[in-house]
Amino acid sequence: MNFDFSDDQKQLRDQARKFLAEKCSPKAVRVVLDGKAPYDKELWKGLAEMGFLGVAIPEEFGGAGAGHLELCVIAEEMGRANAPVPFSSTVYLAAEALLIAGSDAQKKKWLPAVASGEAIGTLALFEGKGNPSPKNIKLAASGGTLTGVKKPVADGAIADFAVVAARTGSGGRDGDISLFLVDLKDGGVEVKNLTNLDPTRGQAELTFNNTKAEPLGAAGEGWSILSQVLDRAAVLCAFEQVGGSDRALEMGRDYALDRIAFGRPIGSFQAVKHMLADMYVSATLARSNSYYGAWALSTNASELPEAAAAARISATQAFQHCAKNNIQVHGGMGFTWEFDCHMYYRRANAMALGLGSLSYWEDQLIDRMRKKNAA
Amino acid sequence: MNFEDTPQEAAFRATARAWIAANAPKQYEEELRKSSLGRTQLKNANILEVAKAWQKRKADAGWACLHWPKEYGGRGSSPIERVIWQQEEGPFGKLSGMFIIGHGMCGPTMMAFAREEHKRTYLPPLASGEKVWCQLFSEPAGGSDVAGLRTRAEKDGDNWVINGQKIWTSGAHYSDYGILLTRTDPTVPKHKGLTMFFLDMKSPGVEVRPIKQASGASDFNEVYFTNVRIPDHQRLGEVNDGWNVSLTTLMNERMSIGAGVSTGFPELFDYCSSLMLDDGPAIEDRAVRSKLANWAVKASGLRYTSMRAISALSKGERPGPENSIGKLVAGSMIQDVATYALDLQGAAGVVSGPEDAELAGRFQAMLLRAPGTRVEGGTDEIMRNIIAERVLGLPGDIRVDKDVPFNKIPTKGRG
Numbered sequence: 076m077n078f079d080f081s082d083d084q085k086q087l088r089d090q091a092r093k094f095l096a097e098k099c100s101p102k103a104v105r106v107v108l109d110g111k112a113p114y115d116k117e118l119w120k121g122l123a124e125m126g127f128l129g130v131a132i133p134e135e136f137g138g139a140g141a142g143h144l145e146l147c148v149i150a151e152e153m154g155r156a157n158a159p160v161p162f163s164s165t166v167y168l169a170a171e172a173l174l175i176a177g178s179d180a181q182k183k184k185w186l187p188a189v190a191s192g193e194a195i196g197t198l199a200l201f202e203g204k205g206n207p208s209p210k211n212i213k214l215a216a217s218g219g220t221l222t223g224v225k226k227p228v229a230d231g232a233i234a235d236f237a238v239v240a241a242r243t244g245s246g247g248r249d250g251d252i253s254l255f256l257v258d259l260k261d262g263g264v265e266v267k268n269l270t271n272l273d274p275t276r277g278q279a280e281l282t283f284n285n286t287k288a289e290p291l292g293a294a295g296e297g298w299s300i301l302s303q304v305l306d307r308a309a310v311l312c313a314f315e316q317v318g319g320s321d322r323a324l325e326m327g328r329d330y331a332l333d334r335i336a337f338g339r340p341i342g343s344f345q346a347v348k349h350m351l352a353d354m355y356v357s358a359t360l361a362r363s364n365s366y367y368g369a370w371a372l373s374t375n376a377s378e379l380p381e382a383a384a385a386a387r388i389s390a391t392q393a394f395q396h397c398a399k400n401n402i403q404v405h406g407g408m409g410f411t412w413e414f415d416c417h418m419y420y421r422r423a424n425a426m427a428l429g430l431g432s433l434s435y436w437e438d439q440l441i442d443r444m445r446k447k448n449a450a
Numbered sequence: 451m452n453f454e455d456t457p458q459e460a461a462f463r464a465t466a467r468a469w470i471a472a473n474a475p476k477q478y479e480e481e482l483r484k485s486s487l488g489r490t491q492l493k494n495a496n497i498l499e500v501a502k503a504w505q506k507r508k509a510d511a512g513w514a515c516l517h518w519p520k521e522y523g524g525r526g527s528s529p530i531e532r533v534i535w536q537q538e539e540g541p542f543g544k545l546s547g548m549f550i551i552g553h554g555m556c557g558p559t560m561m562a563f564a565r566e567e568h569k570r571t572y573l574p575p576l577a578s579g580e581k582v583w584c585q586l587f588s589e590p591a592g593g594s595d596v597a598g599l600r601t602r603a604e605k606d607g608d609n610w611v612i613n614g615q616k617i618w619t620s621g622a623h624y625s626d627y628g629i630l631l632t633r634t635d636p637t638v639p640k641h642k643g644l645t646m647f648f649l650d651m652k653s654p655g656v657e658v659r660p661i662k663q664a665s666g667a668s669d670f671n672e673v674y675f676t677n678v679r680i681p682d683h684q685r686l687g688e689v690n691d692g693w694n695v696s697l698t699t700l701m702n703e704r705m706s707i708g709a710g711v712s713t714g715f716p717e718l719f720d721y722c723s724s725l726m727l728d729d730g731p732a733i734e735d736r737a738v739r740s741k742l743a744n745w746a747v748k749a750s751g752l753r754y755t756s757m758r759a760i761s762a763l764s765k766g767e768r769p770g771p772e773n774s775i776g777k778l779v780a781g782s783m784i785q786d787v788a789t790y791a792l793d794l795q796g797a798a799g800v801v802s803g804p805e806d807a808e809l810a811g812r813f814q815a816m817l818l819r820a821p822g823t824r825v826e827g828g829t830d831e832i833m834r835n836i837i838a839e840r841v842l843g844l845p846g847d848i849r850v851d852k853d854v855p856f857n858k859i860p861t862k863g864r865g
Contacts (some may be wrong), residue, residue: 076459076530077452078754078761101738328842344847345831346839355837356775360751367754370453377771390748437743438736445733446748448723 078366080148087141088148094125095156101415107159107275108418111232113279118161119192128166129190132174137187143307144444145313147369154318154394157418159275159432161195161230163315163429167308168229169196172238172254176292176300185236197234199225199257199303206435207305209298210247212240214283221255231279232268234259239283241302242292252297255288263287273425275418305430306383310368313383313390316426317365320358320390322413323397323419325405327351334406347363347404354397361386361393381447384440391427391436398423453757454557455534462531466538469511475504475544482541485711486812488665488819490544501545505579515577522561522569525542529763545799548621552576552583556629558702560648563686563695571649572627584651586616586673587696591861594832596631597640598851598859601675603632610634610647610685611657612678618826619837620769622658622671625651629699631692636857643856644692649680664819702784706724711756711780712823714787714816715749718742721791721809732794741790748783753777754812771840777823778833785820788813 080088098121106112122128131146139145142370146166153162170189173182173196188194188308202225205211214223221241237257244251257264263286270276292300329349331342341347368386371379398420402409409416427433455463470670478500481492491497493652508514509523518524527535546553557576560569575581589599601614612632622628628651635643651658655678660668687695722742725732732738756776759769791813793797800812801807824830838844851859 076455076757076761078757079765080451098713222562253614322624324842328844331844340845342838343848345835345847348842348844349831349834351844352834352837355842356779359755359772359775360748360779363754363758364747364751364768366451366758367453369451373451376453385747388743389751392744392747415643434740437740440743440746441739444719445723448719 078146085142087145088152088160091125091127091149091152092155094121095152095158098337099156099158101157102176104157104159104275104418110274114161115159115171115229118158118193122160123190123192126190128162128192129186130168130169132190133188136182138192139190143311143373144157144369146311146364147372147410149350150311150314151321154315154422155322157275157319157322157422160194161233163276163308163312164230164234165189167193167311168198168304169234169236169238169419171307172198172291172300172304175303176254176296177256180288181291183267185256188235194235195230195233196238197228197230197237199228199231199237199239200301201225201227201316206431208247209249209303212242212252214239214241216241216253216255216288220285221257222285224282225276226280227269228281230277230279230293232266232277236260237264237281238291238304239288240258240297242290243297249298250295252301253294254291254297254300256291257283257286257288261287271425272378275422276425286361287405299374302380306380306450309383309387309436310365310379310429312426312430313365313368316394317358317362318424318445319419319422319426320354320361320393320397323394323416323423324351324354324358326419327354327397327401327450330405331407341404350400350404354400357393357396361390378421379439379445384436384443387430387432387436391433394419394423395427400407408433454627455513455564459530459534463534463538464615466513466535469513470538470542472719473507474539475545478545479541482544482663484810484812485541485716486542487816487823488667489812489815490547491608491778492705497545498548498704499546504542504545505549509574509578514579518557518573519563521705522557523574527860529760530560533757533760540765546745548582550762551585551620552581552625554584555585555702556627556648559629559686559695561644562698564648565683568648568684570738576627582621582624583625584619584628585699586619586622586628586630588616588618590615590617594829596696597644599631599633599644601630601830602636603634603645603680606633606679608682609679610682612647612649612680613674614675615771616673616675617661617670619658619671619673620826621667622651623660623668627651629686631696633856634692635690635844638690639757640851640859641693641854643690644688644696645689646682646692646695648686649678649684653678653680664821665815667819669822693765711752711776713745713749713752713780714784714791715745715814715815716744717809717812717821718787718791721813722794725794727794738794745783745787748779752779767818771836774828774833778829778830778837781820781824784816784823788817788820791864792817 098118126139127149129138130141131143134140173185202213224335237259239255239257241255243253265282267280269278331347332340334341365386368382371382402416405416408414512525515524516527516535518601520526544770576583589598592598603610604613630647632645632650634645655676659672661670662668722732722738759773802811804810839846
């Protein structure tokens with residue numbers, strides 16, 4: 076057993092951290108936050124040049140072929156920097172779906188484009204309220220076309236292609252769902268921007284009306300592929316959340332050391348110290364659960380579903396907890412637009428919903444633990 | 451990142467497993483498996499005798515105190531081998547409860563500060579469980595302020611004469627030896643006038659009085675010292691350097707990570723898996739599932755945090771204060787878990803007798819023992835201070851007595 080990242084992976088982390096500190100300052104994030112750009116194009120280009128977009132994509136498809144542990148390392152830094160780019164939708168969701176179920180031709184068409192930063196991808200899963208479930212998918216597939224509405228779709232307005240979950244059977248069973256690939260630049264999809272909690276990562280409504288689509292994976296296999304994609308993305312998002320938790324804790328700690336009240340740094344008051352200690356505790360538990368998820372993801376272990384759910388819950392809680400209390404440590408200043416605290420608060424709460432809510436993953440975790448115990 | 455055994459680790463595991471299968475006291479396995487925090491006792495046997503016999507058996511075969519050097523009765527194993535052993539020992543590991551203080555703290559302190567001949571005399575019987583040790587630090591006036599202790603040691607020729615009182619001493623009533631922190635100079639600030647010794651608990655003038663706890667059990671004691679004489683060669687470290695010696699002890703407490711803290715979660719999950727509520731199985735109830743999931747990720751988070759610490763340890767890095775989180779999280783969690791398990795039982799949750807209570811009163815015992823866990827070895831509040839100050843680098847609490855000679859520190863609050 077060696078439950079840590081390797082020296083090479085730590086070096087990659089330092090490299091990514093340094094790169095993002097330079098290219099993705101809070102000032103740069105604010106350009107997107109203030110609505111002056113849909114995402115940071117320069118940063119996206121830079122991430123591609125650094126090889127970060129294709130870090131887990133095999134070399135034969137234009138990636139670096141490093142692996143998922145390396146992707147976890149990058150994800151943590153993306154979260155720490157609160158990067159305003161479509162990284163999670165393109166790399167964790169669309170690219171992972173292609174890696175799991177894509178045909179050789181599909182992989183050859185899209186994965187090199189992802190790795191080089193030319194193509195942004197997304198997953199179109201949700202249709203209004205509700206968590207991931209075959210029952211909640213109404214969008215219908217027929218004769219190679221799709222008809223229906225997906226929302227919210229993360230980064231849907233800037234995406235070049237989408238992996239779309241559609242109904243190919245009449246029931247609410249897993250086998251009634253299939254996945255499709257849609258080239259969003261073909262013009263067959265009506266795209267509407269949605270205002271949302273975290274403007275640094277856009278959300279859109281996509282309307283399909285007899286839109287041409289090609290199958291991704293076998294018919295009726297959609298739900299099983301989606302489950303794998305969501306589990307993998309849960310681990311990768313957990314690392315983003317861990318990075319965000321750490322940054323929020325760091326901001327709170329630094330402010331508590333600088334800000335003087337009643338003649339002392341506020342960080343010398345036990346009430347503030349203990350709040351920061353509790354933030355550290357939740358961030359540490361999340362990191363440890365995420366490490367286990369990373370191991371399960373990188374080895375494709377049978378423990379992955381349970382490990383992914385645990386990482387997801389723990390990291391969601393930690394990021395929400397740290398982002399919330401970072402504002403509290405900052406007092407009134409933390410509540411202003413000018414301070415950066417709200418960017419992490421927004422991101423934490425938006426990320427808590429993107430792959431299905433906390434209560435959905437709680438359900439998943441208990442189901443998976445029961446299955447393991449029964450086995 | 452690898453969570454699986456290396457070939458050497460797998461071989462070690464197989465050897466340990468085979469030895470345990472052939473030698474463990476199987477007749478107690480079921481009872482030990484069912485016991486949880488606050489409730490490790492055997493119906494038809496004296497647990498101290500059973501524990502000593504199991505420890506002796508392990509020692510004779512080279513399985514005692516795995517991380518200790520061989521010459522002092524250990525095995526010289528790596529931290530990971532120690533964890534593998536604990537995993538394989540399973541419920542039989544609960545028998546080691548009364549040796550934790552001796553093996554985890556007294557032994558390492560002796561190794562660091564005792565004379566070589568004392569190490570060779572005292573450590574092997576400590577490792578083998580023939581002799582039990584306790585740690586005499588806390589005092590009624592001290593509490594979390596350990597350095598505020600008042601037990602005096604005064605030099606008299608080649609001996610020291612001890613007078614005073616200790617409290618919360620785990621296992622003093624069955625201990626043979628103890629390490630003792632005393633005040634040797636009251637005219638200097640409190641951290642600077644302390645000295646550490648080890649002593650024979652059967653020495654004349656030592657009186658042990660068990661404390662009946664809120665749980666009804668008596669795991670702790672008051673210990674009184676009246677003109678107890680300790681030879682100077684049983685001093686550990688320099689005169690008036692006892693605070694530094696005690697820091698070594700406390701650091702070793704942190705090193706005993708991986709022992710697997712109790713959280714109460716496995717017990718609760720088992721319980722909910724079979725429990726029927728009015729509306730159906732508990733495990734299918736939305737509210738129950740949410741509670742379970744939240745505790746599940748805390749329990750797994752703690753487990754993997756200690757795996758990370760062990761990985762660091764095996765690379766030669768010293769575990770730091772960040773490992774304080776185990777006790778901090780587990781302490782209040784076990785209290786909440788026990789409360790919830792009783793809540794699920796409705797009015798019947800109040801019944802605790804082994805004959806009448808569901809699960810033989812396991813959760814009731816857990817509930818009554820849990821408050822102690824949140825206090826012993828440092829309160830939740832002290833743990834949070836440690837994290838805030840030593841991990842996050844926040845300022846220390848204001849200590850108005852820090853530079854004041856000990857005998858000038860006020861001893862009463864109001865009035």
